Amino acid sequence: MPEAPPSRPTAPDPAPPSMPELVVELIAALVAVTEGVPRILTIHDGAALPSGPFVTAHRSLQSGLRAQVERQTHHPLGYLEQLYTFADGDRLLGDAQRVISISYLGLTREGEASGDGAAGWRGWYRYFPWEDWRDGPPACMPALLAALRRWAQAAEGPAPRRQRRQRLAAAFGLDEAGWNDELVLQRYELLFEAGLVPEATRPGEEAPWQAPGEPMAHDHRRILATAIARLRAKIRYRPIVFELMPERFTLLQLQRSVEALAGQKLHKQNFRRLMEQQALVEETGESTAETGGRPARLFRFRRAVLAERAAAGSKLPLARS
Numbered sequence: 001m002p003e004a005p006p007s008r009p010t011a012p013d014p015a016p017p018s019m020p021e022l023v024v025e026l027i028a029a030l031v032a033v034t035e036g037v038p039r040i041l042t043i044h045d046g047a048a049l050p051s052g053p054f055v056t057a058h059r060s061l062q063s064g065l066r067a068q069v070e071r072q073t074h075h076p077l078g079y080l081e082q083l084y085t086f087a088d089g090d091r092l093l094g095d096a097q098r099v100i101s102i103s104y105l106g107l108t109r110e111g112e113a114s115g116d117g118a119a120g121w122r123g124w125y126r127y128f129p130w131e132d133w134r135d136g137p138p139a140c141m142p143a144l145l146a147a148l149r150r151w152a153q154a155a156e157g158p159a160p161r162r163q164r165r166q167r168l169a170a171a172f173g174l175d176e177a178g179w180n181d182e183l184v185l186q187r188y189e190l191l192f193e194a195g196l197v198p199e200a201t202r203p204g205e206e207a208p209w210q211a212p213g214e215p216m217a218h219d220h221r222r223i224l225a226t227a228i229a230r231l232r233a234k235i236r237y238r239p240i241v242f243e244l245m246p247e248r249f250t251l252l253q254l255q256r257s258v259e260a261l262a263g264q265k266l267h268k269q270n271f272r273r274l275m276e277q278q279a280l281v282e283e284t285g286e287s288t289a290e291t292g293g294r295p296a297r298l299f300r301f302r303r304a305v306l307a308e309r310a311a312a313g314s315k316l317p318l319a320r321s
Contacts, residue, residue: 025101026065027051027220029083029227030075032110032121033244036256039110039121040224043072046122048217049224051101065104073119079107079243084226086219105227107243122214124228125263127221129212131184131228132263140212144196145172147209151194181262184229188222197221232262239280242301248284250296251275 028050030041043050050069058064066077083103091099113119125132129140145168152164171186173179191211192200198215199222215221235241241258255271275281282302287295 021097023097023099024054025051025099026054026061026068027101027103027223028065028069028077028080028106029103029224030069030073030077030106030108031124031227031231031244032108033257033260034110034121036260037123038125038260040124040127041069041073041075041113041119042122043119044217045118046120046126046214046216047220049220050119051220054102061102062104069106074114075108075111075119077106077108079240080104083223083230086223091219101223103223103226105230107231107240109244109246124224126214127216127224128184128188128228130187131181133179133181134259134263134265143209144191144211145174147196147211148172148190148194151196181264182229182232184232185222185225188225192222235261239301242280245301248286248298248300250288251281251299252296254281254299 028041030050032039032041041050042048050072052064052068052072054061054064058067061082062080065080069075069077081104083105086101086103089098091101110121113121130138130144132138148168149165152161152168155161155164167186167190169175170177171183171190188197191197195201196209196211197213198210199219216224231240235258241254241261244257245254251272254275255266255268258271259266280302281299284298284300286298288298289295
């Protein structure tokens with residue numbers, strides 16, 4: 001029987017393409033309202049949100065986040081809920097690491113910030129000046145809309161131009177629906193796509209016109225926009241605004257805090273009537289003269305409302321004037 005021919009040597013399998021290492025980052029958007037100003041806790045002199053890597057020594061995601069924030073800012077965390085996981089393919093550190101950020105929204109009362117992260121509180125309208133409509137349309141709005149209209153008109157072809165105009169109208173309230181305070185992220189992402197914010201430019205590039213507002217490192221301003229949108233939506237149906245209030249407060253202080261978060265004025269009588277109908281607050285029997293004029297009655301949040309409205313929510317719509 002003839003011998004079998006020697007087998008032909010096979011070529012080695014090609015090496016799989018190198019994959020970037022996954023790095024999990026925990027990041028916090030920690031919000032307070034102080035004297036009618038919504039403020040965010042930042043590090044690096046306002047350029048970033050508190051953040052740090054998740055490591056196996058952390059018992060849980062939340063415990064890891066609390067450890068990072070308290071180390072960087074020396075500020076304890078109170079109310080906390082998971083916000084969103086950011087895992088876009090372009091979130092890279094060089095070519096070797098891909099970053100996945102698990103973000104949280106925290107509500108607290110402003111306290112002194114220190115720590116090893118150059119921490120401090122910043123008003124969030126410093127980053128999003130077009131979002132504050134409490135005194136009417138922001139001064140930056142005409143120039144901002146003009147730049148966006150130029151971007152929409154620059155699209156190649158009638159269909160892309162029409163699509164850009166429709167997105168612009170929906171995001172900035174130029175259609176019949178009007179301004180929607182919850183579309184914070186959509187507005188920022190439209191500005192990013194149009195190249196009108198510094199975060200959208202590569203090193204060495206310069207946008208022809210840049211929207212006002214302070215930039216942040218990496219995509220932290222996008223994460224902050226997500227947090228603002230979440231909070232604006234939740235104050236309509238959950239009584240979480242009381243996490244930002246002192247133990248005792250006047251109804252005017254409460255109204256100013258809601259207005260600060262929403263970026264819109266509320267009708268005073270409608271707001272007070274709503275508080276009574278929803279039974280969200282109760283009088284303490286005390287008053288304060290710190291507001292000027294005649295003493296104002298002090299109220300506190302009815303904690304029992306959490307159990308009473310666990311299923312239905314607090315139904316707190318913004319009553320626009």
